[in-house]
Structure formats: C-alpha cells, structure tokens
Amino acid sequence: MSGISRRKFLAASMAGSAAATLSLTSGAFGAALLEGYPDGMGVLVDMTRCIGCRSCEAACNKEQQLPAPEMAFDDPAAFDYSYHAGQKRRTTEAAYTVVNRYEIQGEEQPVYRKIQCNHCNEPACLTSCFVNAYTKTKEGAVMFNDKVCVGCRTCMVACPFNIPAYSYSSAFNPVVKKCVFCHETRLKNGLPPACVEICPQEALTFGNRRDLIKIAHQRINDNPGRYVDHLYGEKELGGTSWMYLSSVPFEQLAFDTTLGREPIISNVKGFLGAVPMVLAIWPALFTGFHLLATKNKHGEGHQADHPIQEDDKQ
Amino acid sequence: MKAIISRGFKPIDSPSPENSARRWTLKEKLLLGMTPRQYFGQAVCNPFNWVLGLIFLIGIPLLIYRFAFGLGSVTHSSYDYPWGLLLGFGLFVMVPLSASGFLLGTAVNIFGRHDLHHIERLALLNGLLGYFFAVVFLIADLGQPWRLPYPMFVAFGTGAVLFLVAWHVSTYLSVQIAEVSEGFFEWMGWPQAVKFVKRITVGLTVSAIILSTLHQGALGALFTYAPGKLHPLWYAAEFQWIHFFCSSIAAGLCMVIVVSTIIKKTMAWRCDAGFLDNLDAQTLTLAKGACMALITYFAIKMLAVAHDNEWAYLATGWGLWFLFELAFGILVPLVIMSYGIRHKRAGIARLGAVATVLGIALNRLNCALIAFNWRLYQEVPHWAEVMLCVTIFAFYIVVYRAILYRLPILYSWKAKEAHAPEAVRERIPFGVSVRPSHHQVFRTRD
Numbered sequence: 001m002s003g004i005s006r007r008k009f010l011a012a013s014m015a016g017s018a019a020a021t022l023s024l025t026s027g028a029f030g031a032a033l034l035e036g037y038p039d040g041m042g043v044l045v046d047m048t049r050c051i052g053c054r055s056c057e058a059a060c061n062k063e064q065q066l067p068a069p070e071m072a073f074d075d076p077a078a079f080d081y082s083y084h085a086g087q088k089r090r091t092t093e094a095a096y097t098v099v100n101r102y103e104i105q106g107e108e109q110p111v112y113r114k115i116q117c118n119h120c121n122e123p124a125c126l127t128s129c130f131v132n133a134y135t136k137t138k139e140g141a142v143m144f145n146d147k148v149c150v151g152c153r154t155c156m157v158a159c160p161f162n163i164p165a166y167s168y169s170s171a172f173n174p175v176v177k178k179c180v181f182c183h184e185t186r187l188k189n190g191l192p193p194a195c196v197e198i199c200p201q202e203a204l205t206f207g208n209r210r211d212l213i214k215i216a217h218q219r220i221n222d223n224p225g226r227y228v229d230h231l232y233g234e235k236e237l238g239g240t241s242w243m244y245l246s247s248v249p250f251e252q253l254a255f256d257t258t259l260g261r262e263p264i265i266s267n268v269k270g271f272l273g274a275v276p277m278v279l280a281i282w283p284a285l286f287t288g289f290h291l292l293a294t295k296n297k298h299g300e301g302h303q304a305d306h307p308i309q310e311d312d313k314q
Numbered sequence: 315m316k317a318i319i320s321r322g323f324k325p326i327d328s329p330s331p332e333n334s335a336r337r338w339t340l341k342e343k344l345l346l347g348m349t350p351r352q353y354f355g356q357a358v359c360n361p362f363n364w365v366l367g368l369i370f371l372i373g374i375p376l377l378i379y380r381f382a383f384g385l386g387s388v389t390h391s392s393y394d395y396p397w398g399l400l401l402g403f404g405l406f407v408m409v410p411l412s413a414s415g416f417l418l419g420t421a422v423n424i425f426g427r428h429d430l431h432h433i434e435r436l437a438l439l440n441g442l443l444g445y446f447f448a449v450v451f452l453i454a455d456l457g458q459p460w461r462l463p464y465p466m467f468v469a470f471g472t473g474a475v476l477f478l479v480a481w482h483v484s485t486y487l488s489v490q491i492a493e494v495s496e497g498f499f500e501w502m503g504w505p506q507a508v509k510f511v512k513r514i515t516v517g518l519t520v521s522a523i524i525l526s527t528l529h530q531g532a533l534g535a536l537f538t539y540a541p542g543k544l545h546p547l548w549y550a551a552e553f554q555w556i557h558f559f560c561s562s563i564a565a566g567l568c569m570v571i572v573v574s575t576i577i578k579k580t581m582a583w584r585c586d587a588g589f590l591d592n593l594d595a596q597t598l599t600l601a602k603g604a605c606m607a608l609i610t611y612f613a614i615k616m617l618a619v620a621h622d623n624e625w626a627y628l629a630t631g632w633g634l635w636f637l638f639e640l641a642f643g644i645l646v647p648l649v650i651m652s653y654g655i656r657h658k659r660a661g662i663a664r665l666g667a668v669a670t671v672l673g674i675a676l677n678r679l680n681c682a683l684i685a686f687n688w689r690l691y692q693e694v695p696h697w698a699e700v701m702l703c704v705t706i707f708a709f710y711i712v713v714y715r716a717i718l719y720r721l722p723i724l725y726s727w728k729a730k731e732a733h734a735p736e737a738v739r740e741r742i743p744f745g746v747s748v749r750p751s752h753h754q755v756f757r758t759r760d
Contacts, residue, residue: 084690084691085691086691087394087690087691090393090394091393092393124539127473127474127539128474128475128476128539129471129474129476130465130471130474130475130476130477130479130480131461131464131465131468131469131470131471132469132470132471132472133469133471145469148461148464148468148469149457149458149461150456150457150458150459150461150462150464150465151456151457151458151459151461152456152457152476153396153397153457154396154474154476154536154539156393156396157396157397157536157539157540157543158539158540160540160541160542162393162394164393165393166391166393166396166457168384168385168386168389168391168457169384169386169391170384170386171381171382171383171384171387172384172458173458174384174385174457174458175457175458256542258542259541259542264539264541265473267538267539267541267551268475268535268538268539268551270538270551270552270555271475271531271532271534271535271538271554271555272473272475272535274531274555275478275528278524278527278528279524279528282520282523282524282527283520283524286420286424286519286520286523287516287520289424289425290423290424290425290426290516290520293424293425293426294426
C-alpha cells in the first residue's frame with residue numbers, strides 16, 4: 001500500500017511541479033510596484049486656458065503622420081459630432097488626441113477638454129499586456145512595440161481612460177495605436193511634444209512632472225476662484241504624466257473620478273498572489289485526497305489501473 | 315442513421331469483425347463499417363446536416379472574408395468594446411462549459427468515484443473540444459493570430475493575467491489530449507499506449523485541477539483590470555476569480571448533462587448498455603455536484619455585494635438585471651435540480667441543467683458585453699460576428715459528433731486483449747509491456 005501511494009504521489013507531484021515551473025513566473029514577478037521615474041516629464045493641461053482651436057490635433061496628425069481627418073481641424077462642427085447617442089469624440093487609430101467641448105450650466109464659456117494618453121506612472125495597459133509590448137520610458141512616455149502585438153486588445157479593456165485604439169481596418173498588420181508622447185521624434189531629445197509646442201494659449205505646459213505639480217498648486221493657490229482645488233492625475237490611479245486643471249468639477253467634463261488612487265494592477269494582485277499558492281498547494285492537497293478517498297478500496301475495479309502494485313510490496 | 319440501425323446494421327465497436335480473424339481497416343473504422351455509399355447516403359438523409367450545410371454555406375465564405383479583409387470587415391471595430399461576441403461567447407462562455415473534463419477526471423481518478431466512469435470519457439472529450447474551439451474562436455478574434463505563440467516564445471509579459479491564461483490553456487490542452495487519447499489508442503489498437511496513459515492518469519488529473527483552477531479563475535481576473543467599466547454588481551476585485559471558478563464547476567457538470575441528454579435522444583445507437591442504463595443515475599449524481607457548486611456560487615455572489623456594500627445598486631435597472639441573472643441563472647436551476655434529485659427524476663434534473671448552462675452563459679455575456687461599459691452605451695454585435703460565432707459553433711458540433719460516432723466514448727471497445735486476466739500480475743519493468751497479445755495486435759494492425 002505504501003509503495004503504490006508513493007508512486008502515485010510522486011507521479012502527481014511531478015506533474016504538478018512541471019505545471020508550477022511553467023507558470024510560477026506569472027505570479028512571482030507580477031506584483032512589482034512601479035513608482036514612476038523621478039525625472040519623468042509630463043504635461044500640465046490647464047483647461048481654463050483652452051479655447052478649442054484644435055491646433056494640437058492638427059500638430060499631432062502631422063507629427064505622427066496620421067491620415068487626413070474626416071472633418072478639417074478648423075471645422076467647429078467636430079464639437080457637435082457624437083456617436084452612439086451622446087458619446088463625444090474619442091481617440092482613434094487616426095487621431096491620437098482629441099479636443100471635446102462641454103457646455104456647462106452656469107458658465108458663460110464652454111470648457112474644452114483635450115484627451116490623449118495620460119502616460120500613467122503605472123500603466124494598466126503595460127501591466128495587462130501578455131507580450132510586454134508596452135514600456136514606460138525614463139522620460140515618462142508609455143511606448144508601444146507593434147512588432148510583438150498579437151491583437152488581444154486587453155490593453156484597451158484595461159485602460160481606465162479608454163485611450164488605446166486599434167487599426168481594425170488592417171487585415172494583416174493590425175496593431176494598437178495611441179499617443180506616444182512624441183517620444184521617438186521629440187521627447188527623448190528633451191523637446192516638448194508637437195501638441196504642446198503648437199498651443200497658442202499656453203494651455204499645455206511641458207516640464208518635469210514634479211515641477212508641474214508645484215506649478216499647478218501654485219496656480220490654484222494664486223487664483224482660488226478660477227480653479228477647483230484638484231489636480232487631476234496627480235494622485236489618480238498611481239499618478240499620470242499628463243495632469244489637468246479645471247474651473248469646473250471634473251465629473252462635469254466626463255473625467256472618471258471614481259477610480260481612486262491605487263493603480264489598476266492593485267485590483268489584480270489578489271489573484272496574482274493566489275497563483276503560486278495554488279501551484280504549490282494543490283498537488284499535495286489533491287494527491288492527498290486521492291489517497292484518502294481510495295484507501296482500502298483497491299478491490300473495487302481499481303486494480304486494473306495499477307497492475308504493478310505487487311512490485312513494491314516486498 | 316437510425317434507419318440503417320433499424321435494418322440491423324451494427325456500427326464498429328471492436329477490433330475485428332465477428333467470427334473473423336481479420337481486423338478492421340482504418341477506412342472501415344472511419345466509415346463505422348459502412349460502405350462509402352451507405353455512409354454518405356445516411357449523412358445526406360439527415361436534416362440536421364442540411365442546417366449545418368446552410369450555416370457553412372454562409373459562414374465559411376464569411377470566415378475567409380474576415381481573414382482577407384480584417385476584423386473591421388465583420389465587426390463594428392469598436393474601440394470601447396474591444397472584446398465582442400467572438401470572445402464574449404467563444405472564450406468566456408465556452409471555457410466554463412468545458413470545465414467538465416477536469417471535474418469528472420477528479421471525481422473518478424482522485425476521489426475514486428468509479429461509478430461515474432461511464433460518463434467520464436464524454437466529460438473529458440467535452441472539455442477537450444470546448445477548449446480547442448475556444449482557441450479557434452480566439453484565433454478568429456485576434457488581430458494577428460499567427461502571433462499567438464509569441465507569449466510562449468518571443469515576448470513575455472509575465473505579470474499579465476492573460477499570460478497565465480495563454481500558458482495554462484495551452485498546457486491544459488495538451489493534458490486533455492493525453493487524457494482523451496486513451497480512447498483513441500484503444501480504437502487504433504495500440505494497447506501499450508493505452509497502458510501508458512492509464513499509468514500517468516493521476517498525474518494528469520492533478521495537473522488538470524491546478525491548471526483549471528487557475529485559468530478558469532484567470533478569465534474572471536481579466537475583468538479586474540476594468541473596475542471603471544464593468545458594473546460594480548458584476549465586479550469584485552477580490553472575488554472575481556473565485557466567482558468564475560466556482561460557477562465553472564456548475565457549468566461544466568451541467569454541460570455534460572445537457573450533452574448526454576442530446577446524445578440519448580439522437581445518438582442512442584452509438585451508446586452501449588452501460589452508458590444508457592447508468593445515465594439517469596449519473597445525471598442525478600452530476601446534478602448533485604452542480605447544486606453544491608450553485609449554492610456556493612450564490613453565497614459568494616451575495617458576499618461580494620455585501621463586501622463592497624453595493625446593496626443600493628440592486629434598486630436600479632442594472633440591479634434588476636443582476637437579480638434576474640441570480641434568479642434564473644442560479645436559484646431557479648437550483649430549485650429544479652434539487653427537486654429532480656429529491657424525487658429521483660433525471661428528466662427534471664436535466665431541465666435544471668439546461669437552465670444552469672444558460673444562466674452561467676448569461677453571466678459571462680454580462681461581464682464581457684452587457685454590463686461592460688455600463689456608463690457608456692450598449693454594443694449590439696455586428697450580424698457577421700454573430701454568424702461567425704454560429705459557424706464556429708457548428709464546426710464544434712460537427713467535430714464533436716464525428717468523434718462520438720467513432721471513438722469509444724459512449725461505448726466500450728470490445729477488444730479481446732483488453733480482457734487479459736487481471737489475476738496475471740506479471741512483473742513488468744516500468745513503461746515496458748511484454749504481453750504476447752500485444753505483439754499480436756501490433757503485427758496485425760494496419
């Protein structure tokens with residue numbers, strides 16, 4: 001009896017360990033916390049200064065060599081465009097940044113909100129990608145490697161800001177398309193991204209993220225009536241490289257203010273932590289169950305499966 | 315098929331024709347012992363095949379069209395709903411319904427419930443095919459499916475949940491192939507291979523439990539990346555993976571009940587007496603297991619609502635939809651199956667099993683599509699995407715049926731050498747078998 005137990009136990013444990021070695025890495029390395037690079041750059045978007053000229057959209061289009069837009073960049077009708085009954089424009093494979101207009105009750109002027117990748121300190125897209133296509137560079141950009149993208153689109157599900165788009169129209173090389181902070185052409189040489197450079201209102205301020213936080217709070221303190229006392233992106237979801245100042249509560253501009261301060265990956269860590277435990281405990285647990293459940297039952301048609309049990313009885 | 319059987323035809327269920335020393339050729343085995351004319355005659359006469367033919371007539375060109383012109387040609391190309399019906403149904407519904415393999419494997423080989431062995435092979439096959447076709451759905455949905463091996467060999471996103479799913483599903487597919495291969499080796503007449511698979515059964519089963527626990531759970535954990543998108547009633551950061559794992563137990567067991575019911579109604583000629591006579595009792599046993607999983611699932615769903623204090627959501631429209639899912643996907647099947655078990659009425663338990671399968675499928679569709687982006691808008695899948703799903707599912711049925719027709723899943727292979735006296739306990743070195751009868755088989759197989 002003891003012999004057959006040992007044999008079965010070993011066989012099961014070996015299979016279990018094989019499974020464990022195959023996948024231990026996913027749990028073991030999954031929990032590293034990315035604090036964000038200390039010298040990372042960022043952009044402060046002061047929505048009280050934006051006039052909705054959309055020259056940033058045009059500059060982005062040119063810099064990233066994107067296809068010509070359906071509506072000209074100086075056509076104000078773009079602000080009235082909506083899809084699925086009331087959804088304002090969003091980033092697409094042909095537009096990495098978009099400015100939307102919000103009419104706020106009680107405000108004389110509409111508020112304009114520019115959207116693009118916020119370049120999170122701990123990006124959800126990066127942590128959800130199973131081929132490691134995303135990189136957070138030391139300059140602060142979240143880069144995407146389209147050479148390895150399989151097209152599972154989990155990053156699009158994971159992104160809390162709904163930023164990554166996908167080139168569905170391509171049959172043989174569809175990839176994720178999103179703002180890359182002009183990293184290759186500008187950021188890595190210390191230059192601001194194209195949209196920042198072109199902005200006539202200085203609504204966009206490029207700089208070291210830590211300095212931008214100071215500047216933003218300075219503006220809030222100096223003009224208490226002009227801004228709501230909140231810098232969106234300073235703390236949200238672990239912090240983002242692009243941050244926003246607003247004159248009206250952020251909810252009214254369709255910012256998601258329910259997401260909290262923890263990065264997205266914190267929600268997943270519970271499961272990732274359970275993985276190595278299951279891998280380590282299950283083999284012994286279930287082999288143990290097997291031994292308990294089949295103890296003294298070998299007369300009942302079980303023998304046929306194990307014709308060699310006499311071997312070990314000596 | 316039934317007509318041919320009623321005329322006295324007997325499909326192949328043993329290595330050689332009755333009262334004959336010669337063995338069936340592979341071609342004869344593939345045609346079940348019919349002549350090609352007979353075989354295609356019965357296939358053409360089957361109205362179900364006409365339906366399948368119609369589906370393929372539209373679906374196969376559509377599938378080619380999808381690969382020639384990209385996903386944009388058959389879906390809404392939604393940036394907000396990156397996962398459509400192909401994954402919402404094909405991956406998230408098919409995988410829990412295929413949990414049957416590891417469940418029955420565990421019951422029989424780990425817990426020693428040998429009374430369930432008549433249905434074990436069906437459950438293993440159901441698992442294998444479900445996973446295989448989940449991968450087919452995935453291939454149809456991936457932007458660049460030819461890069462599917464990348465997470466294995468090229469680029470490693472080791473911290474990602476999907477990395478774990480990719481590795482576990484592919485490993486588990488191989489484990490399932492090994493498990494199902496026992497029947498295939500019997501059918502081919504390779505007894506040494508059969509013996510080898512039997513020897514590693516416990517090891518295979520334990521790895522199946524590990525891999526299933528983790529990837530069934532991982533499919534749930536995928537949604538924990540989207541706290542702002544999935545409705546809070548369906549979202550539970552801590553419990554999501556346990557919800558998915560627990561419900562997959564009920565779904566897998568009930569899927570076996572549903573499939574075996576369809577088989578009993580349409581394919582009784584292929585089942586042996588052992589399968590048919592034990593089916594009612596086994597259905598009730600499976601239903602018992604499913605009931606335990608369902609009641610646990612209900613409890614942990616309520617725990618999740620309590621844990622995140624989401625009671626207020628229950629009074630909203632989404633809350634009603636959530637309660638509908640709980641009522642018709644968990645409680646109603648639970649009551650029906652319990653009644654069936656209590657009164658030993660397999661037919662009623664089967665009804666409950668159908669309700670369970672639909673209920674768990676609804677849960678997965680809710681997570682992936684319906685309650686997803688609840689603050690944005692509702693995505694209605696493109697007709698072509700629906701048609702692609704129907705087509706791939708039809709492929710699944712065709713392959714499923716073809717294997718059930720042939721391999722000893724529903725019947726026992728009447729191989730003479732399989733009945734070698736068990737009393738003869740030879741001392742055989744591990745992995746080597748030297749029974750004379752095996753040589754016999756090897757010499758004479760085709």
